[in-house]
Amino acid sequence: MLWIDLRDRYGITQLLFEESDASKELLNNARTLGREFVVAAKGEVIERYSKNDKMPTGDIEVRVHELVVLNPAKLPPFLIEDETDGGEDLRMKYRYLDLRRSPIRQNLMLRHQVARHTRRYLDDLEFIEVETPVLIKSTPEGARDFVVPSRMNPGEFYALPQSPQTFKQLLMVSGFDRYYQIVKCFRDEDLRADRQPEFTQIDCEMAFVTQEDVLNTFEGLIRNLFKNVKNIDLPEVPRMTYAEAMQRYGSDKPDIRFGMEFVELKGASRDLTSGKSFNVFDAAELVAGIRVPGAAIYTRKQLDELTEWMRRPQIGAKGLIYMRYNEDGTLKSSVDKFYDESSLQQWAAAFDAQPGDLLLLISGEADQTRKQLSELRLEMGNRLGLRPADEYRVLWVVDFPLLEYGEDEHDASHGRWYAMHHPFTSPKPEDIPLLATDPGKVRANAYDMVINGVEVGGGSVRIFQKELQKKMFEILGFTAEEAQAQFGFLLNAFEFGAPPHAGIAFGFDRLCSLFGGADSIRDFIAFPKNNSGRDVMIDSPSPIAAQQLKELNIKVSGV
Amino acid sequence: MLWIDLRDRYGITQLLFEESDASKELLNNARTLGREFVVAAKGEVIERYSKNDKMPTGDIEVRVHELVVLNPAKLPPFLIEDETDGGEDLRMKYRYLDLRRSPIRQNLMLRHQVARHTRRYLDDLEFIEVETPVLIKSTPEGARDFVVPSRMNPGEFYALPQSPQTFKQLLMVSGFDRYYQIVKCFRDEDLRADRQPEFTQIDCEMAFVTQEDVLNTFEGLIRNLFKNVKNIDLPEVPRMTYAEAMQRYGSDKPDIRFGMEFVELKGASRDLTSGKSFNVFDAAELVAGIRVPGAAIYTRKQLDELTEWMRRPQIGAKGLIYMRYNEDGTLKSSVDKFYDESSLQQWAAAFDAQPGDLLLLISGEADQTRKQLSELRLEMGNRLGLRPADEYRVLWVVDFPLLEYGEDEHDASHGRWYAMHHPFTSPKPEDIPLLATDPGKVRANAYDMVINGVEVGGGSVRIFQKELQKKMFEILGFTAEEAQAQFGFLLNAFEFGAPPHAGIAFGFDRLCSLFGGADSIRDFIAFPKNNSGRDVMIDSPSPIAAQQLKELNIKVSGV
DSSP states (O other): OEEEEEEETTEEEEEEEOTTTSOHHHHHHHHTOOTTOEEEEEEEEEEOSSOOTTSTTTTEEEEEEEEEEEEOBOOOSSOOSSSOSOOHHHHHHTHHHHTTSHHHHHHHHHHHHHHHHHHHHHHHTTOEEOOOOSSBOOOSSSSOOOEEEOSSSTTOEEEOOSOOHHHHHHHHHTTOOEEEEEEEEEOOOOOBTTBOSEEEEEEEEEESOOHHHHHHHHHHHHHHHHHHHHOOOOOOOOEEEHHHHHHHHSSSSOOTTSOOOOEEEESSSOBSSTTSSOHHHHTOSEEEEEEETTGGGOOHHHHHHHHHHHHSTTTOOSOOEEEEEOTTSOEEETTTTTOOHHHHHHHHHHHTOOTTOEEEEEEESHHHHHHHHHHHHHHHHHHTTOOOTTOOOEEEEEOOBSEEEEEOSSOTTOEEEEESSOTTBOBOGGGTTHHHHOGGGOBBSEEEEEETTEEEEEEEEBOOOHHHHHHHHHHTTOOHHHHHHHHHHHHHHTTBTOOOEEEEEEEHHHHHHHHTTOSOSGGGSSSOOOTTSOBTTTTBSBOOOHHHHHHTTEEEOOO | OEEEEEEETTEEEEEEEOTTTSOHHHHHHHHTOOTTOEEEEEEEEEEOSSOOTTSTTTTEEEEEEEEEEEEOBOOOSSOOSSSOSOOHHHHHHTHHHHTTSHHHHHHHHHHHHHHHHHHHHHHHTTOEEOOOOSSBOOOSSSSOOOEEEOSSSTTOEEEOOSOOHHHHHHHHHTTOOEEEEEEEEEOOOOOBTTBOSEEEEEEEEEESOOHHHHHHHHHHHHHHHHHHHHOOOOOOOOEEEHHHHHHHHSSSSOOTTSOOOOEEEESSSOBSSTTSSOHHHHTOSEEEEEEETTGGGOOHHHHHHHHHHHHSTTTOOSOOEEEEEOTTSOEEETTTTTOOHHHHHHHHHHHTOOTTOEEEEEEESHHHHHHHHHHHHHHHHHHTTOOOTTOOOEEEEEOOBSEEEEEOSSOTTOEEEEESSOTTBOBOGGGTTHHHHOGGGOBBSEEEEEETTEEEEEEEEBOOOHHHHHHHHHHTTOOHHHHHHHHHHHHHHTTBTOOOEEEEEEEHHHHHHHHTTOSOSGGGSSSOOOTTSOBTTTTBSBOOOHHHHHHTTEEEOOO
């Protein structure tokens, strides 16, 4: 007798070859089979003698009468099993073998389900899917474009879309009042584990709506996906302003699976640290911290390591102050020489601390301090196991600032205003007067959906009036001529009857990886590229023929 | 009183403003409205006094209580009505206004329905939609690629896919036994009304199947689409070999909405024309014609015009011979001086001609004659109104030749073999020996779906053995090194356990235009490009900044 595991898309099934009812030839044939051979087998499904309740097909086997080897196989370069011995590079080179592994196959099937239920939900709401062009026009705003030389228009280039933004707005001007598309987008930026040069968006736009309509519609989408893909009944999605998110979590995408909210010892509303000769706190705009439950047991060594972790260039904190609330009720801080017991008691009260808690404090300029403290909070969440991949907390962050000030990319000696979302985002009507006086204070009708600390979607109410759009380009440093040359089609369109409209886009790859409980999007993409933008399987990009370059009127330079 | 037509995505609704229940202000406000103004109106739906049964909403109107002008509009540059006064150029420049016109809006809604039902059908059959990459590798075979310079890999380029062919085959090697994708593809070729630089395919592949399985599965898809989109019960789809289609219709995509099949007076099986001193026919390999019912009334002038039409360079016939079967039973031909009554009687019998019929004959080398006669047949079908846009006849054409001989693109003095479908198409197993002796005779397991004379889809059983695939590349003129450099990943994949597989791709734009009863695909694409590959609305392609070129390590040359 001989057993062979047969794997197909649906799982593994056991084949049984018996001497009794198989000819000698059949059994001999079966003995020649190797790993990954492709076979066709005919036989009878029978109850298995020794059942395997860990396999969906563990109750049965197939007693084979007929076996055809359709294609033999060389030994694969890594194990095709759930846990493989293949490294990232090898797996990517032989991605077609990696895709045979059950976890990756499940990821792609999950992806299909997410797409399917997204379409079903939006179709039922009479959204219409419209394909927008891939060969569009390069624009200076935003990330770097991939470009495509035009053979028929020498010296000119198409760009690949970073998003279908202007096209979906034009569709609203056209009267398609509910649009969506699951669509590839492209950004020529340096890559990380969660960033690919080509990625997929669920791109949506609605006309004659308010921000409230958009939030409700797409909260519905997410709830639907959680129900149908994960069988999770999502509670109502809470909303938080950007200002509140920054103050409570130091992040515009807070992970609210756990607490550890910021407490300010010195800030806008109180000061519990000044006047004790501790210069670091005295000079700080903000002294804030988090309370880590049960972490009073952290040793001095552990705390020193944590301090070093905070001082790494990625975070850049100057230091880390701690206060232990010991189980015996005593308080012990790293700044005991400045602060007496009663000060520490005040701190403990401010944090609502309990015996066993550890307080971790940092200080400095407010924005930077919050950012650093956010990193610490997430790290402590990880250490305490408070961020399980299979627990989901969804949040809307609203009322983003319209603009942020930054260095001019062409001239580092100057600063300029940048659109925080994009140049088409509408300021809140009541904040429009501030555009002239204090642009940094202007809030936008912009919103992000955050799941477990990851921004999965974002959008805004759009500008739909030509004058306001022109004003916006002006603030962003466009001359009137530049605005007209780049976005004249949109400005003109607003003159011919443009409805109020708003939209949102979800990062589809990221959404799928979240549903799959994974950090990296790469294994939710069938054929991803590596950090150099290469597809190592097909060996792309690659040089092209001289004839092609000539036809395209370009030359390779400086290589 | 004042009536205003309100148009939205769903149609036109009449608004009624009455002095009686509206304030003076409301009526005055309504009087300021112009064409294409965007308004919000609140009111009461009432039965209309004078109903309009030509409008879906003709029974009602809305008595308005409240009116807000959301955005005024300039007068649009052309009429936004079913029949517009706008020319193609103007419509394309203001495509967002053109898309407001009901016929175009209906087209895009039809397109969405076709996509939706395609997905539903394939999902139900457990096909999985997998996104394949857009940034791939340029290959020399096939049409011209669009390329994308890589900033991170100087001097190297991605290519945009002409189809996801190799990726879908790799998915079969990965064990995803049923794949589909509705996907953008790209070809940098000269453009026509029915060809766009970017177009959409329904791309499908199946493993462990025969040609028969594929034909049945996708006949099912088309039947499903006709039923759900057009409410047409499609009969079983007939099949015809390529050889038969060429002989009977002179085309591998015959329009079988009407007959007028070819009759050969001189060919492989008989000769009813030779030996009468008519040198043209005596020297011809083939004398064939069509019988045009009721066209014996064609005047000499009309026949002369038809002859000129056949002589145009696009067709290139040397001449056109006719024979009238007059209503009085007499026969009259343009070659009466060579053929007597009894010869003409023989011809009439061969055509099964009736009084009133007109026979149109041409002659020459067989392939060319068939091609020319096919054009004539289609033209006569048009003239006789035998090709109505709302009647559909679907056909499978099977058993295409594997190879066709053509001029070498790099060296016109040589010929070489080209893959008729693509290099991955499997020869019929019984014809494989002919590869060595008579490649032109080898038939492929390749098939096209033809609707009303338009090829809407095509596919093949694929090669899945490395040695046969290498042999195929060799026949196509690849050196072993070239084959390995270009398609090594696929050749290698075939060694690790590749199942037999087959697939098909449908031209989605064309399918939609057929369902919509239109010849051009352009109005089934939201934002199409013109014949120079330009999007005149956004003015793309366009020059890019020197800084962009520098980052990409390319220079524009020869402009």
